[in-house]
Amino acid sequence: MQDDLFGAPPAPAPQPPTEPKPHAKESAARVKGVQPAPADDALRTLAAQLPASLRLGTSSWSYPGWDGLVWDDSYSEQVLARKGLAAYAQHPLLRCVGIDRGFYRPLSASEFAQYAAQVPQDFRFVVKAPSLVTDALVRSQDGRGREANPGFLNGELAARHFTLPALEGLGARTGALVFQLSPLPWHQIERLPEVLERLRAMLAAQPPLAGAPDAVLAVEVRDGEWLAPEHAEHFADVLKSTGASYCLGLHARMPPLSEQLPLLRRLWPGPLVARWNLNPVHGARGYEEAERLYAPYNRIHDPAPEEIALLARTLAGVCARGGQNAFVTISNHAEGSAPLTARRLAEAVVAGLAGNGETAGDSPG
Template sequence: MARALEQEHALARPIAERLPPGLRFGTSTWSFPGWAGIVYSRARSVKELAHDGLLEYAQHPLLTTVGIDRSFYAPVPDGDYLRYARQLPPGFQCVSKAPHAVMSQVFMAPGLPEDERGPTVTPNPDFLSVEVFEAMHARPLLGSFREHAGPVLLEMPPVGAANRLPLPAFLDRLDRFLSEAPRGLRYAVELRERAYLTPAYAEVLRAHGVAHAYSYWRSMPLPGAQAETVPVTQAPFVLVRLSLKPGRAYEADKARFAPFNRIVEPDPRMRAEVVEIVCAAAAAGIPAFVLVNNKAEGSSPLTVRALAEQVAEAWAARGGQAE
């Protein structure tokens, strides 16, 4: 495994040297035993990697950011943030998720078996609550992890047409949240309801200097189509998140792609659109973050390498300079 990792680093290093400045690639999270020989030098358990895997992860030449997804489900204790910080080099920035308790418009609980109406839907009184967001996420992040606090991802879970707020009401709530959100952090919004992807939504983000997360997700258009509505250059940074091919089922692809040590289903169109987005950002002198999930193509670190190689080639073809 150690020899395989040396070879992987040898492949990745010259690619990293040819990338445009300000571009960071990473994975949605890091605790996957199947990455032995790709990111890690030996076989380790999920628990071990979750505890101290970042130390080796951050040595990979192409992995210069990472997602902290667990903050979506519960606050991250200060002790865990401090442990992560000890494993990361100076300047390494992480993309953390804002909590589900603040980002979801409704809560859905499964109905009783005899209840033919399906899940019980309850409105979330804390949807886009600045006070709850600050207590659960912003304050710990800025206190224990400030040096490594990259963009905060405001991922809006899908709730369906019957449960979502009308567009004007949603935009009003989003506008108020972004107006009052704690300073000292950068924000990116990821939509999972395509009805909200409109010029009016783009204008709310532009007014606050907030990025749109160009997503690769089962119910959303491809990243290139999203960039037609929300221009790449309208925010001070770019975030791309590759999670799941549109139209696919998360659990089915998770089972099909495990143990995430090979590319199972490459998507050339998606890759080409991501390359175009990050090269447009680089040409404008805008930093970019690209996070990849295993469910995008089968192995997120290998997708990162493939994307990075294509970006390096495209950037060289453009002359390798910002405008």
């Protein structure tokens, strides 16, 4: 105490050193958990107007800049990574979320179960498969391909290190299990029919999606050649024959959404999976630029109204009129703030349904 320094009796013996005190908000989070931002009536009304089979979400959840949008206050990224999911799942619009970390290291069933335990029964996960089976190359730390990956499109490895653990851990909360195939080396693009048959064998080797009524296998690609006229029919046949879906990839490496929808129509009827990864204004390798410009991800920087409008029309056709499930995850790199983009997309879906009286065509797009 301060008075002890000015002639008071000797101070008690010093206590053993203690750990530095955490930030007050982080300390509170350990006690009561991360708390959600209060939802206004307009947001709740908007969520209630969406088709029940449409699940919107973000690609992850540990962003401090979502203070006031998703969280009630400012928390560190570390606290949000550990404790933020339960609060995220209370947001009226966010009924699914992406788990991408398994791309770098396969996750165990117990790790998936820890995620599932934090969310309501109606919540779903969109999970990215490990690069162990989705990248044709073994890569160095800087992302450069070093050598051919012997596990690429290996069905047994995919089942053991991805599909089975995800189903066991997530159970009925399993949404889309996404095999996002990294850009192929040119020698494989030139032999794409052979790669497609390897993909067919890998998908066919996956176990039944038992205990997960909404679960779907989906394939996302990062080379436009997969959608070229000479390959699109073959690609659609591979997916349809194995019960898999095509994952719309809104990314600068891929053709625009309008040029991807024909493949989805070939698979109709069926569920829709979409991952809005990156605004095309930044180019195919623009993640770093988007991070620099958009952080802390609390406002819209580069609106993409055409993508919003077309995706909203597609979702209305798939969910409200077609009666199919849809899972859409949105990155902060799409427009600057994933929760705000989710709200813009939801508003466009609801406005479209109201304007058309739910009488438009029943196929995607």
